Amino acid sequence: MTAPHDFSIRCVGTGSYAPETVLTNQDIEQRMDTNDAWIQKTYGIRERRVASPTQQVSDLSCEAAKRALDAAMLGPEQIDLIIHASINNDVRVPATACIVQGRLGCDEAVAFDINLGGCPNTAFALTTAIKYLDGVRFKRALVICTEIYSKFINWSYRSSACFLGDGSGAVVLETGPGGGPLACDLHTAGSQYAEVVWAGGGTRQVDPEEQTPIINGRVVWDFGHRVVPEVIRTVIASAGFEVDDVDFFIFHQANINMIRNNMAALGVPPERTHMNNDRFGNTGGASSLIALDEAVRLGKIPPKSRVVLCSYGAGLAWGAVLFEYRGR
């Protein structure tokens, strides 16, 4: 649905951060029964980043957030809302959003965590920020999606360990006078919750060796090819546009083959998207925000671009947001 506002909400800054430590496919070959050629062919991944033993979720988040605030030319006290999305947190209590709020000095903000099981987080976090942004109490939102998967991966289980990576992405959304392109569409199909499960960390006790993502690959492959073009077409239509009116498309960076197929289905040429999962792997909800930030910094997304971002995965859950990258 289009936002029922007489003001616009636009993205005025992006930031991202990935840990310095690079884990290549060759490194992965040492740890489990797999090989570089298979990983590249299957996922398009050459390497990924992994957090150091002392790096926590909030460390990555603060770094990405600072870069987004710098890009937006805003001080921390100008942020009214912080939404943090991650399947993992530093600790059980408090919310990571509050830790980030405190560390950044966003003293005027309301901060909370949301979660959709990782990969789908981005569209849900952005949409929730859009729902709160009213131009009165909430004028500017900092949305951060972060994952540290490496600390919870069973490195002997080849089909999941090799495609995940650690990282964080952040955006600043700002309200302003006048209209502007904005649309969101979210979906969850909890009837299929068992198709992507990462046991552990919760009340369901499982053997440590089983604490690794178990993904029904066939179902997720079909799901991704079905819902991504569908939800992207829905947000574009609900904003009154055609696919050709959208300047740039940001896809969840799970699998390069799926992204290419979905671009073909939508008729999106290569110059209107940005892919980086060869260097980062699948960083969950962070992936599309890292791709967005890179594309902005590379000049691929100039100010006043219409952008569609789509995220999807466990839940099953999927969503897309159409917004203006306004920049500064």
Add this chain to the structure above:
Amino acid sequence: MTAPHDFSIRCVGTGSYAPETVLTNQDIEQRMDTNDAWIQKTYGIRERRVASPTQQVSDLSCEAAKRALDAAMLGPEQIDLIIHASINNDVRVPATACIVQGRLGCDEAVAFDINLGGCPNTAFALTTAIKYLDGVRFKRALVICTEIYSKFINWSYRSSACFLGDGSGAVVLETGPGGGPLACDLHTAGSQYAEVVWAGGGTRQVDPEEQTPIINGRVVWDFGHRVVPEVIRTVIASAGFEVDDVDFFIFHQANINMIRNNMAALGVPPERTHMNNDRFGNTGGASSLIALDEAVRLGKIPPKSRVVLCSYGAGLAWGAVLFEYRGR
């Protein structure tokens, strides 16, 4: 702020569930160095419920949700939005909201998790639902707050283990034509995130023995006495009412002494609130929804009552929501 809608949002059903197993103060005395008299004097707690080894967060949530749907006389397919709030989940992936969606058969809903570190969850979950409810795509929301603390407690650490309990509360919010009382106010002070910390379960590695809530009691005591009357007065004023215009007050059930002091500060007589932490302890975000459900079922909150609910705790975070309990 008051909702900028030309329709109202009201509570049409409540439900709650607590595990059958009762753990009395006498049972606690066997596990650690404490005693019944001290627990009763300090917190007002006589007993609490604890989940069985096979009960997961989603089990409690589904039970509370079913009771709320029954009270609202709605089928699962009539729910458009599920917001689930808990510091713990069944598993890392998927979101508990999606598991609950799937198990209840709420096939038309969008479902996601939010978290504010436990106790404050209620006001944040309700407010987030209110932000989404637009009367178009989102007409009815199921909001569920659940905690299973018992599986993560260090039972030898007296000052936290004795005041927590497991449980779940749920409400159905519904949009309808015409105006109605509605106001929300949320706050977080992340600069004080270190005042309530429960390490463990996340990326920050800690010794299993340290995985227990560490609370700066003095700070939280002062905080609770300061922010609760303040935020309650704010929501009442922003809806255009006085304290005497509110029919019923629901407080987070952390500490009976703090509730009594805050009632005195606000001038709320005993017949306009309901306390049950003597039987359930502090069930985090679930506590005020369990109290709400009990008060409704006891006839203390008749249909068309104006209710204020306040939750607060780790973050530090606090919030209040003023709404109409419409019933059926």
